[in-house]
Structure formats: structure tokens, C-alpha cells
Amino acid sequence: MSEKKNHIDVAVVTTAGTYPNDGFESVALEQPIKVELDRAARELKITNTSGWIATVGTQTLNVDASYLANNLSGKVDIQWGPPQRGGGAKAS
Amino acid sequence: MGPAAARRGCEGVVNSLGAKALFDAEVKLLGDRLLEGRGWVVHRRDFPVLDISFRGDGHQELRLELSFDDWPDSPPSAIYRAAGGGTLAPFPPRRDGNNIFHDSHHPTLGRPFICMPGIREYHTHQNHMNDAWSKYRGLPDYSLGGILDQLWHAWRRFWP
Numbered sequence: 001m002s003e004k005k006n007h008i009d010v011a012v013v014t015t016a017g018t019y020p021n022d023g024f025e026s027v028a029l030e031q032p033i034k035v036e037l038d039r040a041a042r043e044l045k046i047t048n049t050s051g052w053i054a055t056v057g058t059q060t061l062n063v064d065a066s067y068l069a070n071n072l073s074g075k076v077d078i079q080w081g082p083p084q085r086g087g088g089a090k091a092s
Numbered sequence: 093m094g095p096a097a098a099r100r101g102c103e104g105v106v107n108s109l110g111a112k113a114l115f116d117a118e119v120k121l122l123g124d125r126l127l128e129g130r131g132w133v134v135h136r137r138d139f140p141v142l143d144i145s146f147r148g149d150g151h152q153e154l155r156l157e158l159s160f161d162d163w164p165d166s167p168p169s170a171i172y173r174a175a176g177g178g179t180l181a182p183f184p185p186r187r188d189g190n191n192i193f194h195d196s197h198h199p200t201l202g203r204p205f206i207c208m209p210g211i212r213e214y215h216t217h218q219n220h221m222n223d224a225w226s227k228y229r230g231l232p233d234y235s236l237g238g239i240l241d242q243l244w245h246a247w248r249r250f251w252p
Contacts, residue, residue, distance in 0.1 A: 011125075013125060013126050013129055013130075014126075014237070015118075015121060015122065015126065015235070015236075015237020015238065015240055015241055016121060016232070016235070016237055017121055018123070018125055018126065046232055047232055048231070048232050048233075049232070053245060057149075058149050058150075077125065077129045079126075079129055079130055081237070081238065081241030081242075081244075081245075082232070082233035082238050082241050082242055082245075083241075083242065083245045084192065084208065084242045084243075084245045084246040084249065085208075085209060085210075085233060085242060086208065086209050087191035087192045087207055087208050087209075087214075087246075088191055088192075088194070088207030088208070088214060088217065088219060088220065
């Protein structure tokens with residue numbers, strides 16, 4: 001649990017690296033998730049994250065909404081990366 | 093060996109060294125926190141092979157042997173593996189809408205294949221010859237890690 005009241009401990013995990021590199025960052029529960037994702041992209045020098053999916057466990061997050069609205073609390077690793085972009089014909 | 097052949101040989105060695113350096117750098121980013129958080133298990137990461145499983149989330153394990161020879165000039169080639177490392181058989185039924193994980197045989201390779209941009213068998217399939225790898229190469233979503241991300245999300249969506 002974050003030591004600050006109304007805060008959550010967050011890390012953003014990508015295949016290009018993790019932000020912060022160690023541990024977590026304490027952010028306000030009311031903050032939209034995308035704020036931390038944008039920060040992670042800058043720090044990890046990821047140039048295009050259009051359409052990327054953020055997940056915690058089996059939950060796909062609404063990144064425009066807050067941690068609170070996504071029912072997140074405590075310490076969370078957000079897995080973030082591109083979705084399957086395309087494919088061929090429907091397989092049998 | 094003539095000068096031209098020698099030059100081509102040197103270029104091949106240089107390309108291979110570059111491919112290995114890039115492969116090693118990208119694979120190094122697959123740290124414990126990412127692997128454990130996603131249920132990814134790396135069985136082997138020796139250039140040019142990345143042997144990796146996706147596990148958990150109530151799905152059957154998907155193990156893939158990806159070969160990054162000629163990376164990034166060519167995308168990786170993918171072979172389905174059984175959880176123990178042998179040939180995947182029988183091939184499990186996929187979820188509705190699957191357009192990625194094919195148990196039908198690739199027309200030139202004669203084996204099941206993954207039909208997704210960023211996988212060599214897609215770009216060498218007769219139906220996608222006009223969708224060249226050069227359109228994707230160098231984009232963040234088509235780095236080694238980006239391709240793994242896409243395969244993982246496809247697995248979560250379509251694998252049983």
C-alpha cells in the first residue's frame with residue numbers, strides 16, 4: 001500500500017523496459033492512468049504508443065480513467081504494449 | 093573465391109554480427125519482472141533462437157520457437173512447440189475469430205504457421221506477398237519485444 005493517503009504505487013512494464021526501473025512510483029488514485037503511461041513512454045524513449053493496451057492481470061484498463069475508476073489500489077505493475085495489429089484469413 | 097564472392101561473404105558475416113548484437117540487446121530487456129508479470133517463460137535465448145512460452149490467464153500454454161536469423165532484415169520465423177519442446181500435436185482448437193494461429197500448412201513450408209505481420213511466414217505467404225516486411229521494420233510495434241507483445245495478445249484472445 002502506498003504510504004501516502006489516496007495514492008497508489010505503480011510501475012509500467014513494457015518490452016522496452018520498466019518505469020520506474022526499480023520499485024514503484026506513488027501517484028494519486030484520481031489521476032488518469034494515461035498520465036503515467038505517457039511519462040513511461042518518455043522515459044523509456046518509446047516513440048509511438050498509439051493503440052497500446054494496458055493490462056493488470058486479466059483486466060484491460062481504461063487508460064483515460066483514473067486508478068480508482070479502474071478499481072486499482074495498493075501496488076500494481078501495469079503491462080503495456082501493442083495489441084495484435086493484424087492477421088491473415090480466418091483460420092479453420 | 094573471387095573478390096565479389098568474398099565481399100558477399102564478408103557482408104554476410106557483418107550482417108550476422110549485427111543481427112546478433114540487436115537480438116542480444118532486445119532479449120536483454122526481457123527481465124524477470126516482465127516475464128513473471130506476464131507468465132512468459134524463456135526456455136532458450138541464444139541467437140538466433142528465442143524459445144518462449146505464454147502461460148496462465150486460464151489458457152493452455154503456447155510455446156513458440158522464434159528464429160531471428162537475418163534480424164531485422166527479415167522478421168522472425170515461428171514454429172509451434174508442445175509444452176515439453178517437441179512437435180505440437182494435436183493442434184488445439186482455437187477460439188472464434190482466430191485469424192493468426194493456423195494449423196493448416198503454409199504453402200511453401202508445409203507446416204502450421206502464424207499468419208501475422210511481423211512473422212516471416214506471413215510475409216512469405218502467397219496471399220500477403222504485397223504486404224512487405226519493409227513496411228513494418230523499425231516501427232516500435234515490430235521490435236523483438238513488440239512482436240512478442242502482439243503474439244501474447246493474440247494468444248490471450250484466440251488460444252484455448
